[in-house]
Amino acid sequence: MGRYLLRRLLQTIPILFGVSIIVFVIIHSAPGDPYAYLFGPRIDPTLRARLMEEMGFNDPIPVQYVRWLKTTLSGNLGYSIRTQEPVINMLAQAIPRTLLLTGSSFLFGLAIAIPIGVISATRQYSLIDYAATTFAFMGISLPSFFAALLAIYFFAVKLPIFPMNGIHTPGGGGFWDVLHHLILPAVTLGLRDMASYARFTRSSMLEVLRQDYVRTARAKGLAERLVIYKHAFRNSLIPVITLFGFSLPALFGGAVIIEQVFTFPGMGLLTFEAVNNRDYSVLMATNLFFALLVILGNLLADILYAIADPRIRYA
Amino acid sequence: MALTHPKPNPNQPQFDGLVPHETSYARMVLRRFVRNRAAMIGAAILLILILVSLFAPVITQATLGWGRDEIDIRYIRAAPSARHPLGTDSAGRDNLTRLLYGGRVSLAIALGSVVVYMTLGILVGSVAGYFGGWVDNVLMRLVDVIQSFPFLMFALTIVAIRGPSVSNLVFAIVFLSWPVPARLVRGEFLSLRERDFIEAARAAGVGPFRMVLRHLLPNAMAPLIVNATLEVAGIILAEAGLSYLGFGVSQPVPTWGNMLSEANNMAVLQTKPWTWLPPGLMIFLTVLSINFIGDGLRDALDPRLKQ
Numbered sequence: 001m002g003r004y005l006l007r008r009l010l011q012t013i014p015i016l017f018g019v020s021i022i023v024f025v026i027i028h029s030a031p032g033d034p035y036a037y038l039f040g041p042r043i044d045p046t047l048r049a050r051l052m053e054e055m056g057f058n059d060p061i062p063v064q065y066v067r068w069l070k071t072t073l074s075g076n077l078g079y080s081i082r083t084q085e086p087v088i089n090m091l092a093q094a095i096p097r098t099l100l101l102t103g104s105s106f107l108f109g110l111a112i113a114i115p116i117g118v119i120s121a122t123r124q125y126s127l128i129d130y131a132a133t134t135f136a137f138m139g140i141s142l143p144s145f146f147a148a149l150l151a152i153y154f155f156a157v158k159l160p161i162f163p164m165n166g167i168h169t170p171g172g173g174g175f176w177d178v179l180h181h182l183i184l185p186a187v188t189l190g191l192r193d194m195a196s197y198a199r200f201t202r203s204s205m206l207e208v209l210r211q212d213y214v215r216t217a218r219a220k221g222l223a224e225r226l227v228i229y230k231h232a233f234r235n236s237l238i239p240v241i242t243l244f245g246f247s248l249p250a251l252f253g254g255a256v257i258i259e260q261v262f263t264f265p266g267m268g269l270l271t272f273e274a275v276n277n278r279d280y281s282v283l284m285a286t287n288l289f290f291a292l293l294v295i296l297g298n299l300l301a302d303i304l305y306a307i308a309d310p311r312i313r314y315a
Numbered sequence: 316m317a318l319t320h321p322k323p324n325p326n327q328p329q330f331d332g333l334v335p336h337e338t339s340y341a342r343m344v345l346r347r348f349v350r351n352r353a354a355m356i357g358a359a360i361l362l363i364l365i366l367v368s369l370f371a372p373v374i375t376q377a378t379l380g381w382g383r384d385e386i387d388i389r390y391i392r393a394a395p396s397a398r399h400p401l402g403t404d405s406a407g408r409d410n411l412t413r414l415l416y417g418g419r420v421s422l423a424i425a426l427g428s429v430v431v432y433m434t435l436g437i438l439v440g441s442v443a444g445y446f447g448g449w450v451d452n453v454l455m456r457l458v459d460v461i462q463s464f465p466f467l468m469f470a471l472t473i474v475a476i477r478g479p480s481v482s483n484l485v486f487a488i489v490f491l492s493w494p495v496p497a498r499l500v501r502g503e504f505l506s507l508r509e510r511d512f513i514e515a516a517r518a519a520g521v522g523p524f525r526m527v528l529r530h531l532l533p534n535a536m537a538p539l540i541v542n543a544t545l546e547v548a549g550i551i552l553a554e555a556g557l558s559y560l561g562f563g564v565s566q567p568v569p570t571w572g573n574m575l576s577e578a579n580n581m582a583v584l585q586t587k588p589w590t591w592l593p594p595g596l597m598i599f600l601t602v603l604s605i606n607f608i609g610d611g612l613r614d615a616l617d618p619r620l621k622q
Contacts, residue, residue, distance in 0.1 A: 018460035023472070030476040137610075141603035143552050145559055146595035149578050157585045164581075253467030257556050271468060272560070275475035287472060291463040 008302070012295045019291040020284070024065050027280055068284065078281030080274075087285045090270060095289070097167060098266035101259070102251050104182055105190030113194045117201025118236075122228055124206065132198060139195025144254045148188040148261040155184060165263040185262045189254050193247055200243050205236040238309045245301035249294050347615035354611020357604035364601055368418035375416070381409035383416050384567045395589050402589045404577055413569040414593050418601070420570045424485060425550040429543050432489040436496030437539070441527050443497065444504025451501070458494040466491050467556060474562045484563055488550055495546070496539055503535035537616040544609035548602045555598050571598045 059067075071078065077087040116136075120129040156164040162184050163169070168177045208214060209232055217227045252267075259268030267286055274282035306312045348354055367374065375381060379400070386408055395402045401410035443451040473487040474480075507513055507530075516530050557563035558572030566573060571594035578584045578591035 014456070015459050015463055018456070019463055022460065023469075026473055027476055030478075137603060137606055138599075141548070141599055141606050143555050143595065143598050143602070145556055146575065146598065149575070149584065149591060149595065153584060153588060249462075249465040253465040256465075256467050256471060257560065260560060268468075271471065275471060275562075278476070283472060283476075287464070287469060290465045290468050294463045294465060 005299075005303070008299050012292070012299070015295060016288065016292060020069070020288055021065065023284060023287045024068060025061060027283055028061050028064060072284075077285050080282050081279050082277045087281050090282065091267075091285055091289065094265065094267045094270045097264065098252075098255055098259070098268065100178075101182065101185055101189065101264060101266055102255050105186040106193060106251060108186055109190035109192075109194035110197060113197035114201050114237075114240075116198040118205055118228070118233060120198075121202045121205035121209065121236075129202075132202070136195040136199045139191050140199075142191060144188055144192060145257045145261050147191055148185065148258055151184045151188050152261070165261075167264055181264075185258050185264055189251070189258045192254065193251060196247065197240065197243060200240055201236065204239045205232065207239075208232045208236040211235075238305065241301055241304045241308055244304070245298040248297040252290050252293060344615045348611050351611040351614060353607045354615075357607030357611070360600065360604040361608065364418055364597075364604070365422060367415055368422055371415040371419060375412045379409060379412055381412045383412060383569065384408060392583065392587060392590070394587070401593055402587065404574070404590060408567075410574075410590060410593065413574060414571075414597065417569045417571045417574055417594060417597065420481070420564050420568055421551050421554055421572070421598075421601070424481060424488075424554050424564075425547045428485045428488040428492070428550055429547055431485070432492040432546075433496050433539065433543055435489065436493035437500050437532070439493065440497035440500025441504065441532070444501035444508075445523060445527055445531070447505075454497070455501070458497055461491060462494050464491060467553060470553060470557060471560065471562055474557060479562050479565045481564055484554065484557065488553065492546065492550075495542055499538050499542060500532070500535050503538070504531050507531055507534055540616060541609055541613045544605065544612055548605040548609065551598065551602055551605070571595070 068078075077091070079086055080090060083090075116132050120126075120132040123129055151162075152164055155162050163181050167181050168174075169181075209228075214227060214232050217231045218224075222231075255266065256268035256271060258264070259266050260272050263269065267289065270282065271286040273279070274286065372383075375383070386406055391406070392403060401414065403409055404413070439454055443454040469491060470484075470487040473490070474483050477483045477486075513526070513530060516526060521530065554563055554570065555572030555575070558570050559575045561573075561576060563572055564570045574594040575591050575598075583590055
């Protein structure tokens with residue numbers, strides 16, 4: 001396991017390398033420059049040309065890439081062109097917020113999805129099962145930002161029990177205050193995961209209930225509760241773990257839109273602003289961060305898989 | 316023993332797929348699909364949506380009489396009335412008219428980019444799976460890299476940097492989507508390569524093109540069709556999200572996504588739900604019906620996968 005982990009971690013290095021090259025080329029080969037966005041069209045053309053030259057934007061892209069790589073590897077992520085703030089500080093502020101948002105929406109989705117999946121599998125073709133299946137289809141089909149708008153309209157405007165946006169009230173920021181602000185974005189972001197995990201748990205549970213060892217457990221007279229929750233349920237979770245790796249990119253991608261709808265100041269909003277301002281160093285950092293998160297998420301899914309299923313051995 | 320062909324007995328119960336003249340795979344698939352009520356409802360709704368989108372100019376001219384971008388200057392952000400059944404947007408354009416036009420671009424982008432990325436993915440997957448070796452290794456590492464991008468995040472970066480336009484949107488979608496069919500095809504090829512019928516074909520001197528097209532690809536079709544269908548839904552959602560953020564299809568061309576961005580205005584969001592509710596519901600309805608179709612197709616193409 002240790003050697004496997006080490007190998008997998010080493011494998012992420014070339015992947016991150018590839019990601020950085022692709023993002024860098026796409027960002028830097030586009031027309032337009034950050035100063036045009038920063039100062040508008042009225043900037044003195046000679047000043048702009050001098051800035052471009054001084055910052056090295058006129059060098060060939062491979063040269064610029066190598067320079068970026070050198071400074072990044074030395075631990076310097078650069079500075080925001082717009083605010084002059086070190087990118088690392090901006091990330092340090094935004095990353096915990098986005099992890100808080102995506103983490104809580106994932107846990108929320110899971111907490112509802114798994115019971116729904118188990119119940120509808122144990123009562124296949126019952127009214128509950130049909131209701132759950134319909135609900136799952138609707139959850140997968142509802143665009144998260146539309147869900148967010150609906151949530152704001154109904155639970156912040158018509159029935160003002162939740163705040164419309166932000167991460168805490170100005171001047172506030174206590175635990176309950178943040179939680180209060182977190183509920184609408186986390187629920188609307190988690191809706192899609194909730195639906196797909198419910199469907200997946202159901203089908204995985206149905207598969208397990210058909211197995212011989214479940215029949216054996218029933219045959220030796222175990223209570224149905226014990227059969228379902230001790231023997232079947234735990235085994236049905238194994239394939240659900242694989243979904244974890246797959247659903248991560250969608251979860252983080254969804255956060256980009258949800259953060260914008262709720263003006264929730266995390267990585268998504270940071271990216272959105274960086275994109276609007278052509279803030280190249282911020283864009284590089286956020287894109288790489290998300291890629292790293294996806295890679296590590298997949299690795300985590302594989303490790304969890306090995307823990308849950310002792311038949312799987314990584315060497 | 317002389318075998319005479321038995322006369323079909325009209326009273327004899329017929330078992331699916333067991334009677335010789337009914338074993339055509341395509342017919343079996345169609346039959347199973349048609350029997351799936353949810354999938355058929357989805358197909359009907361999608362057909363209606365496609366027809367409405369295709370004939371949007373005719374329909375709107377015949378009923379409301381407003382042009383797609385026509386501005387009714389005295390009716391800006393108007394409430395629903397006989398003149399504007401769903402009110403008007405912030406530029407004074409008729410919401411219902413734009414709603415009917417809105418599906419055109421969304422559906423065209425989704426269907427168009429699916430065709431392009433599927434072709435590209437199948438091509439790459441075939442090359443990797445057929446030749447194997449270092450070719451496979453290089454292509455699959457590229458797949459690993461591209462699959463590490465969260466879709467929306469990177470699509471947003473590409474479209475925003477290159478400029479919001481339909482072609483850049485399609486480029487972003489294709490660029491990020493081809494690894495899935497490539498992986499599917501490659502995996503299928505690798506498992507098929509060891510099978511006897513492929514061995515036999517190779518012994519018979521079948522060349523690479525014919526091998527891929529006639530013997531390998533048809534066996535990989537089922538998961539590809541399901542992926543393509545479900546991905547149409549995914550692309551519609553992505554296009555809507557990007558257009559909502561202002562980085563998809565830009566005004567004045569209406570899509571359901573950019574019509575929803577009217578809700579970015581707090582006053583509109585709070586007091587004029589008739590402006591942003593209908594386009595959101597249209598996206599929901601479209602994606603829901605495509606998901607039903609995709610699910611029905613999965614069950615019909617491969618009953619073993621049926622849960």
